[in-house]
Amino acid sequence: MTNSSDGFLNPQSIAVYGASERASSPGTHIFRNLTSQGYGGKVIAINPKYDSLGGQSCVPSQEAAGTGADLAIIAIPPKAVPGALRDCASMGTSAAIVITAGFVEGNGPAGKQRLLNTAKAGNIQIMGPNCLGLVRPHLRLNATFQPALPPKGGLALISQSGAICSSMADMAEQDGLGFSLMMSLGNSFELGLGDAIVMAADDARTKVILVYVEGVRNGPKFRSALRAAYKIKPVIVLKAGRHAEGAAAAATHTGALVGSDAVFSAVLREAGAVQVATLGELLDVARFMSSHQRSCGGRLAIVTNGGGVGVLTADRLSDRSLPIAPLPQDVCDSLEGQLSPNWSRRNPLDIVGDATASDFKAALDACLQSDEFDAALALLSPQSMTAPDRVADAVLEAHHRYDKPVLSCFLGGHSVSSSRTKLRRHGIPDFNRPEEAVRAFAAAVKAGERSARVDDAPKLKGTKRTTLTKAVRSLGTLTPGMLSDIASRRLLSVAGIPCPxxxxxxxxxxxxxxxxxxxxxxxxxxxxxxxxxxxxxxxxxxxxxxxxxxxxxxxxxxxxxxxxxxxxxxxxxxxxxxVQPDDAREVLIGVTRDPAFGPVITFGAGGTLVELLGDVATGMLPLSRNAAVELIGRTRVARLLGPFRNTAPVDTGALVDVLMHVSDLCLAMPMLEEMDINPLIVAPSGLCAVDVRIRLGSNDPALRLTGQH
Amino acid sequence: MTNSSDGFLNPQSIAVYGASERASSPGTHIFRNLTSQGYGGKVIAINPKYDSLGGQSCVPSQEAAGTGADLAIIAIPPKAVPGALRDCASMGTSAAIVITAGFVEGNGPAGKQRLLNTAKAGNIQIMGPNCLGLVRPHLRLNATFQPALPPKGGLALISQSGAICSSMADMAEQDGLGFSLMMSLGNSFELGLGDAIVMAADDARTKVILVYVEGVRNGPKFRSALRAAYKIKPVIVLKAGRHAEGAAAAATHTGALVGSDAVFSAVLREAGAVQVATLGELLDVARFMSSHQRSCGGRLAIVTNGGGVGVLTADRLSDRSLPIAPLPQDVCDSLEGQLSPNWSRRNPLDIVGDATASDFKAALDACLQSDEFDAALALLSPQSMTAPDRVADAVLEAHHRYDKPVLSCFLGGHSVSSSRTKLRRHGIPDFNRPEEAVRAFAAAVKAGERSARVDDAPKLKGTKRTTLTKAVRSLGTLTPGMLSDIASRRLLSVAGIPCPxxxxxxxxxxxxxxxxxxxxxxxxxxxxxxxxxxxxxxxxxxxxxxxxxxxxxxxxxxxxxxxxxxxxxxxxxxxxxxVQPDDAREVLIGVTRDPAFGPVITFGAGGTLVELLGDVATGMLPLSRNAAVELIGRTRVARLLGPFRNTAPVDTGALVDVLMHVSDLCLAMPMLEEMDINPLIVAPSGLCAVDVRIRLGSNDPALRLTGQH
Structure with a gap:
């Protein structure tokens, strides 16, 4: 017997409840996948209806077999599942995947509560129900009812959708994706996204974690799992249903401004995870990171025989805020004479339509040798003199010779398909379109920057906490509801925020x-x-x-x-x-509480038009000083804080101080439910909160800041 | 002999100057493509070095052959080109494609000016030089040096990059793209984008025009060509180098706010053309429009066996401002009992993981029969029970049975590749990713809406023109440069704009x-x-x-x-x-003059912070009333014009009037070079221009409004 994480990820033996011969039964496929795809552990078929299955004995229970497996896979009707779990418990199996769907609320025979109670009593961690199962390619372990076992590699996919797993498993081989792990979580009665992310973070074979999310049930666990992962490996997240949820009704402006989607993005940003917008982007990033899993700088050399496609690619770098790195003079000089006389002599390196494979090779070599480039993209358009297969060889050579990512995009059909297959087979991140190469590269660069920039969760130091707590107490008994104007202002003042x-x-x-x-x-x-x-x-x-x-x-x-x-x-x-200082700007600072993730801070343009302008950025509380600076920088109003025309700049440091004071106040005062400081007047001569509204909630510890855990 | 448009698009005979046997010579490939790919017209090989080529006679000139071809293709050294053109002129050939590169400025032997003069003297229209040539698939006419002859269809590709043409030709067959025409324009010494668009608009085989632009040389011609095309067929435009050009230096705020890229987008918008952002988007739209070329409503039914991918697809519809059309009750009822009991009963139609081909068929049928859906997407994830080939058959059946677009996205690799090939071969727009299907669909819907919404170019009516012209004259002699404050205000007043x-x-x-x-x-x-x-x-x-x-x-x-x-x-x-009315809002109206496209109007948030907030929209002048309304609607400040909180709405009609007055003033006064009205105070009680700056240019007729042509 092992701990449940090993039970799921590295089982030495697996019991399949519901192993069968019927074609329509998931147990049939699971048992076949486990016994026919090369898995080296022991597989126990459990089904009272059979004595033998596929040439091996079949038993009615683990107890009857006399052995307890590390992992149980349960694919039997809902009512029978609790019995199977009791069998597991009696034999020491502590990890179970419940494939079965159709559980109902309550403690009836097919009830969710009975399932959970039985698992808890037996000390069993369950994944599912209603899930596809999991896949561990390097163990040749396919504990799902899908036939495809994807190639092994460094990607872990954690998904709330089975279809995303089966699609990615099916396309993995052709698309050059290699996996360490796939988990489909199903209904997540117990094992949720947070648990799965922690497992993947701890798994040595996993280099990059991909997450498909529809909704987070346990916000604090998800948040702390991301924080646990970020220093070790990149986490790339795709969230579905971004438009489904409206902003919650709230008593303050900020409440109306901050949708749950903005909060989700803030959670990812705080934890150094990278959010992608589409399935295609997730797949492209996955392909890039299948071959290159370390962080990477953003200076991309574009080598192409098509001027137009080169310019389009450079456009996309700009769209994604990546530089178009200039071609260093020495690289330019070294290529002189080696290429067609009309080559562009700048990045993108347009080596013109009749470029040969050796032209591509020379240009890739020169760029990858240079310290001024972090990666190169070979961008080919099939023209009459082009030999795509030989260019592919040049790309592969460069890939092997230099410790930098080499991406490819061969923009054609018939004449480039064999070259592209070769490139993908040899681990080159090869893309259909240049913009897909750029977005994958950009996401990987961002992942590296993000994890380097994440700070430790800020804590409220003892003396400041004591001072604040005392000061809050000095205001007298605070009851839930809207604070009076004077009490709100006093509270800001004691927190150190200038407020008349x-x-x-x-x-x-x-x-x-x-x-x-x-x-x-x-x-x-x-x-x-x-x-x-x-x-x-x-x-x-x-x-x-x-x-x-x-x-x-x-x-x-x-x-x-x-x-x-x-x-x-x-x-x-x-x-x-x-309060009417010269050169005043009006900003807004707000605090709201997300039901899943806890307190959230909002900064943006202030005044009476905030909802209409919607110029706000959202961050998680507590806030580090760096995060406060970054929060301000994400708004348009940030541009008004510096000098412009005849207007003097404001003291941005003082503004950051105010954000930190708000963060500290929220840490010291968990009952602070919502706050609007609007406007906060910010001027060269100082700043001042002119209007403030604060709503208090209950002092229930369950509502305490998740950041304090 | 024919007119030059027919000479290019429908030649009965072609003379190839520079036909050869040398593998490295473009003329070799062009001559071979013309004689070996099924072109039915006469091909004349011209090269003094050979007596015969490929089994047919080769002559030193058309004159020597005694016949004049409809089209000449010239692939000989620059110095020899003028001689070839004189030969063409003497035999009545009025259309010539100059493949040759390397012309220099001036009137020397290889000079641009000599080339143009010779062509003009001979009444010959030339395409190129330095171009790939053109392709007419239904004539099996490949007048390029590329081997690929794409399948015939309704797409015309007009490109300033040869590589874009060769890539699209190469991928056409696999990607299901069908072409009526491909033109690579090269250096466009004479025949430019505008001419090519007019040719494609007039060509009966062309249903959709795709344009790849790097820069427009003749703005007015481009603009009028787009306007000529929009009522007949959709025009989809990809512009490269969007980040290359900065905003021009200018005397007014507006000048600094309006970059050439915004003007280009305004030109397209005015003409009903649709701008796409990436090559992939262009290709996806091309694929959709290869099979469906009429305008189409935006209500898409999504039928899928994967809940997660369905939600992701719905997200993308929202991103592109398309509705997620609700599933009508009668459609829902008709499907009850036909599908798995757990199906979603809303759009997206999640017919769950074990959906069969007949489930797909039933759902597609029900949706496409309904008047509440304009199109359907079959979105498949390969799962253990999925039969992709049979689902593909169901998709093809639906495609044939209903007169509505049916799109497909089979999200997998190995197990779906033969189905996808079949779908593409039979004209289904099939996509790699769901978001690609959505963006293609959205662009096609937008193209339909755009062309329905375009107004005729507004004209200044006689009396208003007379009044304005008289009023302007009454101000006395106006000299180039900044107008005085009082003169500027008087000018606005006579134009009908309230201005104290x-x-x-x-x-x-x-x-x-x-x-x-x-x-x-x-x-x-x-x-x-x-x-x-x-x-x-x-x-x-x-x-x-x-x-x-x-x-x-x-x-x-x-x-x-x-x-x-x-x-x-x-x-x-x-x-x-x-001027200090209650509930006042400040807006800006600006006029600038784009060097390529003429006068441009800008509307947006006013005040002193305009450059920092950058909340402006740009439109072409003259402005129709609809375009004025739409211009306002594209800004964030538009949201401040209605009622909010305790603030009364402004009179938007009066604001539109002001925009129309500005437009009229520019029509009546071509020397008006730049104007800033900032702020224009807009309030429930009326509006008023508080500050205005006007700069006049010369009265040179060459600077007159392009919109008046």
Missing amino acids: VPELAATDDAAVAIFEKLRSPVVLKVVSPEISHKSEVNGVRLNLQSQPEVAAAFHDICDTAKRIRPDASILGVSVEPM | VPELAATDDAAVAIFEKLRSPVVLKVVSPEISHKSEVNGVRLNLQSQPEVAAAFHDICDTAKRIRPDASILGVSVEPM
Whole structure:
């Protein structure tokens, strides 16, 4: 007996519940795949209806066989599954793949709860139900009912769709994909994406993890699994259903701005994983990474006999924010005389239509030898003088000679198909279209950059936590719901975020005294529990600059309010500094809580038009300082923060500080459910939160920050 | 003898200058292609070095042969080409393809000018030089040096790259592409993109025109050719070098905002052509349109045995702004009982992993019979029970039975390759990846919508032109360069665009009188030819609301200016209404002149941050009313024009009027080179141009609006 991870990934023996002879039964195919494709371990057929199957004995149970396998594969009707699990438990089998579909909610005979309870009682980890199973090509272990056993290699595919697995297994050989592992998770009653990612991260044969996601059930586990994987190997994720879910209803602007898809992307970004947009992109990245699994710089040399396709390829590099690396002078000089006199002498290297295989070879050699290029793409268009097979040989030679990726794209049909087969067979990442080569290369480069850039999860240091917690307590008892304006402002202030807190003045003298203390123009607002819309009683005066103005405004406000609302008790006026610095920009900082992944921070353009402009970026909390800088950089409003025209730049460091203070506040205060600071005025002379709304949730520890685990 | 278009596209006889036996000579391959691939016309070999070639006589010239061919193909050294053209002229050949490369500037023996002069003198239209030639598959006419003759069909490919032609010709058979025409234009000394598009538009065998562009030499001809084509057949355009050209230096904001790429896209949009982003997209659209050339609605039924790939495909429909058409209840009901009990009962139709060919057939039939679907995609993942060949038969049956496009994507390798070959051979648009099917479908749908939406080029009606021209003349002599502020405002006013024109007041009484006349708060500004920066002398007063305020401001402004700038002659103050309506939005309208395509209009978010926000859309002038509405709709600021929160909507009709007035003004005033209206204040109560800058160019008729041709 082994631990369950080894039970799944490296089983020495496998029991197949439901092994059969009927063509329509999955157990038939699974048993046949396990016994006929070269798997070296022991396979036990379990089915009370047969004495023997395929020339070996068949038993009614593991108990009857007297041996316990490392892994059980269960393909029998739902009602019979708990019995099979009890048989497993009695023989020490701790890993089970439940192929069977059709479980229902509850604890009935075919119930989900009964299945889970039985597994738990027997200390068995189950994968599925309703899944395709798993494949380990280097063990020649095909524990699925699909016939195709893909070639072995470094890719692990973890998929919530069986069809994605079977399609990729089927195309693997032709497409040059090599796998260490394929897992189809099915309904994931227990073993989920997070568990599977951890298994793949720990698996020595896996170099790159590909994940197909439809929905994440256990957000914190998924997040920590990604974080566990990122330093060891790249993770590439394709998410389906991106348009299916709308933004959740929420009390703040930010809530309406942040959809679950933005949060998912933020989770991946934080963990250094790379998100791809389409199945094709996933397959292309997989093909590139089948042959090249280390991180790679982004300077690609494009060697082509077609000028137009070269330009198109360069366009795509720009689209993906990769440089069109210039051709170094020494490389250019070394090629002079070796190529057709009309060659381009820059990157893309257009070696013109009549280029021979030795022209391709010379150009690839010169580029790959140079420290100024990280990789090369051989881009061929079949023309009358072109010998695709010999060019393919030149590409293979370059691939073997240099420790840099060499990609190929032979843009044709009939005349290039044998060359392309040869290239793929020999491990060259070969692509149908130049843009597919570029997107695969770009994703691999990004994967390398991402993992290098990920920071450790930030923690709130003891003293800061103590200070913050004390300060929050000093605000008194906080109950769930919207905080009052003054309480919200006090909370920001104690968190270190500049935010004018109005002071109450019951008399004109008190108002003047506050004005004198502030040494700034002030705003006066009527204060009355009965008056919520201050403008109805003309209850606001802006930009008062002298003692007489303040005193006059005090009386004017109170008198008008009393006249218009004789029912209201007028407590006086609030006095706060007038915030109107030169060259001010308005930004928004928001906090929301994603049901799956926990607290999320949003930064973007502020003001009243935020929903309409939608210029926001989303990140996970807690935030590292680097992540804060990057968060700002992902918005358009970031461009307004530097100097432009006659406007001075703002203090970006101070803005990053505010984001960090928000992050710390959320760590110290798990009941903070939603927050909108909008606008935060950012100016060359400093910054200031002008308006803030905070909603508190319950203080239930279950709602605590996942980042703290 | 025929006209030159027929000479190129339907020649009865062809003379090959440079026909040869040497393997490295293009003439050898061209002569062989013309005589061995089934072309039915007469082919004359011309080369003084041979008496016979390939079993037929070879002559030194057409004159020596005594016959003039419809088309000459010239593949001889540059210096000899003019002689060949004179030979053509003497025998009445009016169309010549110059394959030869290496012409130099000037009128020397191998000079471009001598070539053009000789062709002109002989009344010969030349294609090339330095081109691949042309292909007419239904005539089995391969007038290139490439061996591949692609299958015949409805696609015309017009390309500025020979490699694109040879790649597409090579892949055509495997990829299911059928061509009516391929033209590689080479250096386009004379016959350019516009000419080629007109030829293809006139060609009855061409149903769809594909264009690969690197740069347009004759903008007006290109534009009018597109306009000539759009009502007859779709035009799909791929432009390379999108990132190569920066925005031109310009005197106004708009100039810096509008790059040549945006203008190119605006040209295509105006003409109803569809721009694709990548070679792959061009090829995919070509494949779809090879089988389906009419316009098509956008409601796609997705029938699949893989839930995950179905969701991914639906995602891509959303990405491309296509609906995920709901499954009608009657279609759903009709399928009940025919499919596996777990089928999805919505679109995408997930008919689950064990779906048989008859399940696919039933689902495709039901969807294609329904009026609620315009097309269907059969999306297959090979699973253990899947029979791809039989599913392919079901797809072919559906294709034959219904007059709607049926697309296929069989996502696998080995187990689906024979099915895919069969599908492509029988004219099914079959794709490697689901997203490729979607983008091809989406581009075809867009092409149909585009051509339905294009308006006739708007013209300036006689009376409006007269009024405008008179009004412009009334402003006095306009010289090239920046117009003064007052002249710019007057020009807008006469064009019908609300724009306060300041009035000069030389005395306090005059200022007060203007204030009284305006019945609005006013702005006073110092007027002095010597003072350009009014703020230096504190020379501006905003929002003056009473006679005493205006009078006091008059004196204050004049006195201060005289004190600070005793050298300056103070003419008085300008008085204009203060524009500050409630709920105001700021937009920008700009006009620039593209060197290739003429005047261009830009609309977007206004204010001081326009370059940083870059929220602009670009359209060609003159503008139709529909195009004006669409122009506004392409910006983010459009969302601010409707009602939001407590803000009332603006009068969008009035905004469209302003765009039309700008368009009319440009038509009436060809010397208007650049204009910035920024901001144009748009509010529920009306709109007003607050600031405007206009630059005039020369009145040279060569700079007149291309739209007027």
